Amino acid sequence: MGSVLERADLLIRGCVVLPMKTMDLIENGAIAVEDGRITFVGKSSSLCGIKAEKTIDARGKVALPGLVNCHTHVAMTLFRGLAEDKPLDVWLREVIWPLEAKLTSEDVYAGALLGCLEMLKSGTTCFADMYFYERAVAEAVRESGIRGVLAEGIIEAGNLELGEKTFNNSVIFAESFDGYAEGRVSTMLAPHAAYSCGPELLRRVKRKASELGVGVHIHLAESAELFRKFEGVYGCGEVEFLHKLGFFDGHVLAAHCIDLSESDRRVLAEHGVNVVHVPVANMKLGLNAARIKALVDLGVNVALGTDGPASNNTLDMFETMKFAALLQKHVYRNPGVLSAYQVLRMATLDGAKALGLDGIIGSLEVGKKADIVLVDLSKPHLKPLHDIYAALVYSTRGSDVDTVIVDGRVLMENRKVQTLDEESVIEKAERHAADLLARKP
Amino acid sequence: MGSVLERADLLIRGCVVLPMKTMDLIENGAIAVEDGRITFVGKSSSLCGIKAEKTIDARGKVALPGLVNCHTHVAMTLFRGLAEDKPLDVWLREVIWPLEAKLTSEDVYAGALLGCLEMLKSGTTCFADMYFYERAVAEAVRESGIRGVLAEGIIEAGNLELGEKTFNNSVIFAESFDGYAEGRVSTMLAPHAAYSCGPELLRRVKRKASELGVGVHIHLAESAELFRKFEGVYGCGEVEFLHKLGFFDGHVLAAHCIDLSESDRRVLAEHGVNVVHVPVANMKLGLNAARIKALVDLGVNVALGTDGPASNNTLDMFETMKFAALLQKHVYRNPGVLSAYQVLRMATLDGAKALGLDGIIGSLEVGKKADIVLVDLSKPHLKPLHDIYAALVYSTRGSDVDTVIVDGRVLMENRKVQTLDEESVIEKAERHAADLLARKP
Numbered sequence: 001m002g003s004v005l006e007r008a009d010l011l012i013r014g015c016v017v018l019p020m021k022t023m024d025l026i027e028n029g030a031i032a033v034e035d036g037r038i039t040f041v042g043k044s045s046s047l048c049g050i051k052a053e054k055t056i057d058a059r060g061k062v063a064l065p066g067l068v069n070c071h072t073h074v075a076m077t078l079f080r081g082l083a084e085d086k087p088l089d090v091w092l093r094e095v096i097w098p099l100e101a102k103l104t105s106e107d108v109y110a111g112a113l114l115g116c117l118e119m120l121k122s123g124t125t126c127f128a129d130m131y132f133y134e135r136a137v138a139e140a141v142r143e144s145g146i147r148g149v150l151a152e153g154i155i156e157a158g159n160l161e162l163g164e165k166t167f168n169n170s171v172i173f174a175e176s177f178d179g180y181a182e183g184r185v186s187t188m189l190a191p192h193a194a195y196s197c198g199p200e201l202l203r204r205v206k207r208k209a210s211e212l213g214v215g216v217h218i219h220l221a222e223s224a225e226l227f228r229k230f231e232g233v234y235g236c237g238e239v240e241f242l243h244k245l246g247f248f249d250g251h252v253l254a255a256h257c258i259d260l261s262e263s264d265r266r267v268l269a270e271h272g273v274n275v276v277h278v279p280v281a282n283m284k285l286g287l288n289a290a291r292i293k294a295l296v297d298l299g300v301n302v303a304l305g306t307d308g309p310a311s312n313n314t315l316d317m318f319e320t321m322k323f324a325a326l327l328q329k330h331v332y333r334n335p336g337v338l339s340a341y342q343v344l345r346m347a348t349l350d351g352a353k354a355l356g357l358d359g360i361i362g363s364l365e366v367g368k369k370a371d372i373v374l375v376d377l378s379k380p381h382l383k384p385l386h387d388i389y390a391a392l393v394y395s396t397r398g399s400d401v402d403t404v405i406v407d408g409r410v411l412m413e414n415r416k417v418q419t420l421d422e423e424s425v426i427e428k429a430e431r432h433a434a435d436l437l438a439r440k441p
Numbered sequence: 442m443g444s445v446l447e448r449a450d451l452l453i454r455g456c457v458v459l460p461m462k463t464m465d466l467i468e469n470g471a472i473a474v475e476d477g478r479i480t481f482v483g484k485s486s487s488l489c490g491i492k493a494e495k496t497i498d499a500r501g502k503v504a505l506p507g508l509v510n511c512h513t514h515v516a517m518t519l520f521r522g523l524a525e526d527k528p529l530d531v532w533l534r535e536v537i538w539p540l541e542a543k544l545t546s547e548d549v550y551a552g553a554l555l556g557c558l559e560m561l562k563s564g565t566t567c568f569a570d571m572y573f574y575e576r577a578v579a580e581a582v583r584e585s586g587i588r589g590v591l592a593e594g595i596i597e598a599g600n601l602e603l604g605e606k607t608f609n610n611s612v613i614f615a616e617s618f619d620g621y622a623e624g625r626v627s628t629m630l631a632p633h634a635a636y637s638c639g640p641e642l643l644r645r646v647k648r649k650a651s652e653l654g655v656g657v658h659i660h661l662a663e664s665a666e667l668f669r670k671f672e673g674v675y676g677c678g679e680v681e682f683l684h685k686l687g688f689f690d691g692h693v694l695a696a697h698c699i700d701l702s703e704s705d706r707r708v709l710a711e712h713g714v715n716v717v718h719v720p721v722a723n724m725k726l727g728l729n730a731a732r733i734k735a736l737v738d739l740g741v742n743v744a745l746g747t748d749g750p751a752s753n754n755t756l757d758m759f760e761t762m763k764f765a766a767l768l769q770k771h772v773y774r775n776p777g778v779l780s781a782y783q784v785l786r787m788a789t790l791d792g793a794k795a796l797g798l799d800g801i802i803g804s805l806e807v808g809k810k811a812d813i814v815l816v817d818l819s820k821p822h823l824k825p826l827h828d829i830y831a832a833l834v835y836s837t838r839g840s841d842v843d844t845v846i847v848d849g850r851v852l853m854e855n856r857k858v859q860t861l862d863e864e865s866v867i868e869k870a871e872r873h874a875a876d877l878l879a880r881k882p
Contacts, residue, residue, distance in 0.1 A: 078825065080824070080832075081825075081835070082828070084831045085776050085780050085781070087777070117821045118821040121821060280767065283771040284767050284835070286770040286773065286774045286775045286778070287771070309822075312835070313836045314835070316822065316838075319760075319763075326721065327771075329526075329726070330727060330728070330768075335526050335726050336528070337727070339525070380866070381562075381563070381750075381755045381757065381839070383518070384522075384874040385522065386520075386523045386874070390522040390754060391754075394525075397757075397760075422821065426821060429824060434825070
């Protein structure tokens with residue numbers, strides 16, 4: 001059957017296409033793009049006589065939806081490799097927080113630009129970020145061409161004034177930057193955690209989020225130690241506490257979700273809370289393992305995230321996919337838990353859903369935004385190719401990504417990023433990191 | 442202080458050098474090589490007026506000892522991605538063993554060549570292999586220029602004739618190929634496991650190994666299920682059983698060592714057994730986690746291995762280092778367990794020791810063989826560079842390796858392998874894998 005398409009801005013052809021809507025894959029497939037949206041997904045042979053502004057011969061490659069990193073703090077590239085092998089609270093109190101107290105908007109911009117560069121080079125086309133000076137992250141998104149769901153962090157930590165100030169900043173950011181960078185930026189509100197924001201503040205955040213029609217991004221049940229402290233104060237766990245506040249009504253993106261009871265899991269399932277699993281940072285900080293299978297079995301939507309590069313130490317979602325699959329197999333002592341396909345789906349369509357963006361990205365379907373990556377399958381570690389999903393989850397590295405497209409725009413081709421000058425981005429981040437370390441508090 | 446060196450075959454200069462003998466590192470360092478051995482390690486500035494046949498300007502790179510993969514079955518590249526997400530026994534009985542029954546020496550050669558290519562491209566310069574048709578693996582070692590400690594597998598599985606035949610093959614291989622390929626091949630005997638070789642056969646293996654002066658490579662305590670079956674037959678665990686046989690006298694390389702009691706660990710420590718930790722394959726198969734810290738605390742020498750690519754699915758030792766560090770931090774719920782330096786040491790000097798080769802490889806020292814890799818530090822995911830060990834273990838991918846040198850010979854430069862034609866190696870492996878799958882039993 002021929003296609004009626006006569007023209008396209010961009011045509012990708014000759015590759016395996018994984019639409020990621022179902023397990024179906026298309027051999028010798030093609031994708032056509034016009035005005036930033038996908039206008040065709042199917043067999044290359046169905047597109048006869050189409051005229052395209054740009055054609056990518058993608059033989060030997062696989063096209064898949066760009067990966068979606070649902071929890072990170074990209075500007076923390078600046079702290080990569082600082083304070084290794086320390087417990088979470090020591091790491092935060094002795095190293096990260098004192099440095100963050102000295103951060104400027106320019107530092108965040110430099111770090112975020114490096115993070116965007118790293119994400120593009122490893123196949124991530126959309127990320128959810130929570131940090132300070134989020135406007136600077138929005139600038140990095142604009143400049144790099146990536147997509148971002150950004151939120152300014154809200155933290156109280158017993159200081160009502162701080163809570164008020166960060167709340168206001170978060171609201172102003174969410175209002176002003178929703179739709180920024182040709183619509184590639186959307187926004188959320190981001191209360192840091194139940195233990196660092198009081199109940200009144202959390203209620204206000206929820207009311208405001210509902211009023212603005214944005215989601216809420218929060219750290220939830222990250223460590224057993226924090227849980228015990230929290231229980232000592234409030235007499236219940238974080239999930240029960242937030243549930244009683246009505247916090248789970250509306251769109252919630254909850255990162256970590258490690259130390260949950262079965263009844264906590266049911267609460268998350270009943271309220272459609274989106275869980276972000278962060279296996280690499282969780283393992284590196286010596287935390288418990290989230291029981292992702294139990295959440296999936298209850299129908300919870302689970303996405304994947306890298307966390308900030310200071311506790312990972314990369315933003316490579318291919319690596320995170322492998323860790324996610326293998327950690328669950330280990331935790332359940334069952335190699336059948338979390339198949340490669342399931343994990344790839346968490347990193348694409350389920351990730352998009354977690355961000356409320358599954359209507360526009362996350363799969364390769366006609367009408368969706370053209371956020372596409374091409375992975376070069378010609379590498380020795382991907383051969384022979386018996387199983388494309390296994391190859392992508394268990395063997396592919398971020399460096400095997402050859403081409404990255406966001407909104408139909410080619411941001412990287414043959415591993416060369418088109419929107420950023422790699423050397424100057426790196427040099428700028430190095431300068432800001434060195435300056436920050438030397439800076440007086 | 443100037444150096445007295447007047448000439449070198451190869452000179453590497455301008456890089457950070459990690460000798461890996463201690464934690465000392467050399468900024469703006471240099472390494473000189475003559476006749477395949479290291480003749481200088483120190484500051485670049487100490488080498489004035491030296492004449493070198495070939496000079497590598499290694500600015501922006503780090504030089505470290507080539508990585509040592511202490512447990513694999515390289516030819517299993519052919520099975521990469523076959524039979525995913527299955528339990529160990531099903532995976533073996535239903536997929537791997539039926540295919541292995543059809544294997545030819547030519548298949549093993551094709552698979553081993555692909556494995557050697559993959560290892561070189563990810564910075565591994567020496568590997569310990571146990572498989573069938575090990576002569577074909579020795580040929581791949583000769584051709585690729587890598588170093589290998591090879592052993593033909595011995596298996597009885599209740600069939601005395603099979604035990605006799607594989608024992609004889611293993612002995613003939615060990616005798617004939619020790620020192621092959623300009624000395625880059627050394628040999629061991631490789632009884633598959635305590636549960637698959639009877640006590641009489643294991644005693645013969647040990648006697649023969651001692652007579653030939655070679656080590657013994659074995660799978661040990663890999664799965665709790667196998668342990669229960671074994672205990673049902675012999676009334677004790679594998680370690681106690683082998684200990685009573687005197688199996689641990691002499692050089693032993695024991696892969697996995699997962700399900701151990703404290704007294705098992707003491708036995709291994711007292712006998713100087715070399716343990717190979719295989720975190721990726723262990724997690725992927727849903728097995729328990731080896732308690733590596735407990736072994737290290739008792740003074741056991743621990744090395745790292747990838748296992749065969751059918752259960753990993755790569756041969757990338759950088760990935761294995763990250764998994765090793767993070768799995769132990771998770772198991773002990775302590776981010777301080779296994780520092781990045783410790784893990785890098787397991788993958789270099791301790792790996793060499795596990796193979797009985799620490800006198801000639803594993804660290805960058807004058808007099809040792811020049812097995813060196815250069816990692817390109819200019820990548821976004823390695824920046825800023827606050828901690829070189831953390832960068833190598835937590836951020837570096839195999840694809841960041843730029844140059845690989847074995848025995849002073851440059852096998853890869855600017856990621857181009859000099860000894861093998863990449864495309865034809867891949868094409869040959871693909872052909873053999875497809876043919877094997879289609880072949881009648």
